Amino acid sequence: ExxxxxxxxxxxxxxxxxxxxxxxxxxxxxxSLHWYQQKPxxxxxxxxxxxxxxxxxxxxxxxxxxxxxxxxxxxxxxxxEDAATYYCHQSSGFPxxxxxxxxxxxx
Amino acid sequence: EVQxxxxxxxxxxxxxxxxxxxxxxGFPFSTYWIHWxxxxxxxxxxxxxxxxxxxxxxxxxxxxxxxxxxxxxxAKNTLYLQMNSLRAEDTAVYYCAKGITTRGGFFDYWGQGxxxxxxx
Numbered sequence: 001e002x003x004x005x006x007x008x009x010x011x012x013x014x015x016x017x018x019x020x021x022x023x024x025x026x027x028x029x030x031x032s033l034h035w036y037q038q039k040p041x042x043x044x045x046x047x048x049x050x051x052x053x054x055x056x057x058x059x060x061x062x063x064x065x066x067x068x069x070x071x072x073x074x075x076x077x078x079x080x081e082d083a084a085t086y087y088c089h090q091s092s093g094f095p096x097x098x099x100x101x102x103x104x105x106x107x
Numbered sequence: 108e109v110q111x112x113x114x115x116x117x118x119x120x121x122x123x124x125x126x127x128x129x130x131x132x133g134f135p136f137s138t139y140w141i142h143w144x145x146x147x148x149x150x151x152x153x154x155x156x157x158x159x160x161x162x163x164x165x166x167x168x169x170x171x172x173x174x175x176x177x178x179x180x181x182a183k184n185t186l187y188l189q190m191n192s193l194r195a196e197d198t199a200v201y202y203c204a205k206g207i208t209t210r211g212g213f214f215d216y217w218g219q220g221x222x223x224x225x226x227x
Contacts, residue, residue, distance in 0.1 A: 043217040088212070
């Protein structure tokens with residue numbers, strides 16, 4: 001099983017700050033790595049597919065990068081509405097796995 | 108507009124069974140892989156199962172294999188998850204999620220989820 005480890009687990013940030021969340025895979029997943037945002041009491045929403053491709057309708061402040069085992073989700077100029085938990089997900093190996101999540105709190 | 112609407116959750120005793128449904132609309136249902144993902148209260152996302160476009164290929168997480176069965180009715184645009192021999196650790200919100208046209212890939216749309224509680 002491919003283990004995805006996100007860091008940090010929690011971050012408290014101020015609006016307009018730049019945020020970086022990392023996801024490290026226990027073995028190479030190529031670019032089969034995707035990012036989701038989940039707000040409290042809502043279902044997850046796709047932000048970034050295949051490591052760096054923005055999903056339709058996602059604000060341009062969200063971007064992704066990386067390949068192999070190391071990936072980054074960057075949020076430029078954070079907004080209050082970005083308070084959520086963010087998950088990475090790999091679809092390269094079986095079973096499909098998710099990272100443990102990174103909760104962002106807006107100060 | 109793509110919509111996925113789950114139903115069928117509820118309270119069930121350990122050892123019991125439930126059948127979840129996921130009604131899809133707004134896209135050619137019979138073309139896509141569909142997945143079930145669950146989330147225990149206060150915990151992260153865990154993949155459960157997937158089924159290919161015509162229902163001929165299915166996969167399961169080790170934790171549910173032999174107890175859960177995924178199926179689909181393309182004529183009704185509906186996905187199912189038959190859950191037998193339920194355990195307390197199966198307590199979670201269950202989401203259906205739309206995959207892509209091949210095995211693997213991302214989940215671009217999710218339902219709102221249905222809560223399954225296994226407790227005596």
